[in-house]
Amino acid sequence: MPQTSIFQERLTAVRHKLPEWEVDGLLIASPSNRRWLSGFSGSNGQLLVTANKALIATDFRYYIQATHEAPHFTLFRHQRTVEDTRNFLAEAGVPRVGVEAKHTTLEQMDELMQVENITWVGLAKTVEPMRQVKTAAEVQSIQKAAAITDAIMAQVPQIARVGMMEKAVAWELEKALRQAGAEALAFDILVASGPNSALPHHHPGSRRLQAGDALIVDMGAQVDGYKSDMTRSFYLGEKASVPYFELYQLVMRAQTAVFQQARPGMSLKAVDALARDVFARAGHAEHFGHGLGHGLGLDIHEDPFLSPRAADEDTIEVGTMVTIEPGCYLPDWGGIRLEETALMTEDGLVPLTHCPKEPNIV
Numbered sequence: 001m002p003q004t005s006i007f008q009e010r011l012t013a014v015r016h017k018l019p020e021w022e023v024d025g026l027l028i029a030s031p032s033n034r035r036w037l038s039g040f041s042g043s044n045g046q047l048l049v050t051a052n053k054a055l056i057a058t059d060f061r062y063y064i065q066a067t068h069e070a071p072h073f074t075l076f077r078h079q080r081t082v083e084d085t086r087n088f089l090a091e092a093g094v095p096r097v098g099v100e101a102k103h104t105t106l107e108q109m110d111e112l113m114q115v116e117n118i119t120w121v122g123l124a125k126t127v128e129p130m131r132q133v134k135t136a137a138e139v140q141s142i143q144k145a146a147a148i149t150d151a152i153m154a155q156v157p158q159i160a161r162v163g164m165m166e167k168a169v170a171w172e173l174e175k176a177l178r179q180a181g182a183e184a185l186a187f188d189i190l191v192a193s194g195p196n197s198a199l200p201h202h203h204p205g206s207r208r209l210q211a212g213d214a215l216i217v218d219m220g221a222q223v224d225g226y227k228s229d230m231t232r233s234f235y236l237g238e239k240a241s242v243p244y245f246e247l248y249q250l251v252m253r254a255q256t257a258v259f260q261q262a263r264p265g266m267s268l269k270a271v272d273a274l275a276r277d278v279f280a281r282a283g284h285a286e287h288f289g290h291g292l293g294h295g296l297g298l299d300i301h302e303d304p305f306l307s308p309r310a311a312d313e314d315t316i317e318v319g320t321m322v323t324i325e326p327g328c329y330l331p332d333w334g335g336i337r338l339e340e341t342a343l344m345t346e347d348g349l350v351p352l353t354h355c356p357k358e359p360n361i362v
């Protein structure tokens with residue numbers, strides 16, 4: 001578990017932001033933001049932070065856990081009633097409170113509106129930008145998750161066999177990840193074969209693997225709440241077909257260009273363009289339809305997003321964890337994606353996933 005002092009630092013950072021957000025308090029209910037700020041990993045709870053108070057409300061199931069995991073927060077015993085919500089908020093004694101616009105439902109907002117004497121201010125982002133740059137402990141957890149994913153990805157050529165259903169391959173990989181030490185999957189494993197591999201977010205189904213198929217496996221492990229993410233592409237056969245092999249090389253070149261040229265301080269857009277330009281020069285611009293990558297940590301998709309739609313002024317900084325996942329998808333034919341989890345350092349991107357890139361499965 002990370003040292004408690006990091007949570008003190010984060011609390012201080014949030015308090016410094018309150019004037020900028022034009023609020024006297026902040027209510028945090030989203031699980032990842034709550035865990036990042038307090039250390040509390042339970043499924044139910046709310047944080048309320050003001051200039052001089054740090055409160056955590058949770059229900060009976062978590063009283064002891066919250067006391068242990070979030071020692072910098074004062075426990076408020078919540079029985080999940082509107083009356084308790086009112087008392088909890090009265091405890092803070094502040095008139096303007098920020099609420100997470102992205103993570104608050106209409107139902108929750110309705111309950112908050114019943115509390116007298118508080119003006120609610122919807123904030124598009126609260127601690128998300130602070131979560132981008134990882135601490136050494138966070139990097140270590142992601143490294144462990146990446147190593148597990150690496151080891152199991154290397155077994156795909158032994159696990160995936162012609163005649164197996166996609167979902168059977170996914171289940172074998174899931175068991176292997178758990179046996180190798182993953183506390184959970186980072187997300188549902190993606191196994192896409194044949195024409196399905198042209199669908200970047202295909203859900204593994206009953207299609208059976210056939211000789212000559214393109215195959216995409218996208219998976220990640222979770223350790224200490226932190227996620228890893230990795231994709232490899234394979235060809236089912238002794239020797240990949242010429243078009244498959246050429247496309248595979250193209251995706252490799254796009255990924256290599258990013259690892260060679262991305263530097264801290266570059267705009268997110270410019271990093272994305274490093275790969276996009278490689279596809280465009282090869283006449284495949286329209287076959288790379290998604291962003292180059294995404295931040296990851298407590299969430300599998302978090303800030304920053306490497307995309308042509310990123311704001312011009314948003315940059316990638318030292319300590320940011322991102323995926324680099326160029327892909328090329330030809331409708332009805334198949335697709336190829338290669339994805340690493342990588343850390344931005346002073347010298348550029350360093351991959352945390354290393355499993356060899358070999359297009360053939362015998």
Ligand code: ZN
Pocket residue numbers: 218219229230231339
């Ligand atoms: Zn992925």
Ligand code: ZN
Pocket residue numbers: 229230294323325339
């Ligand atoms: Zn990803």
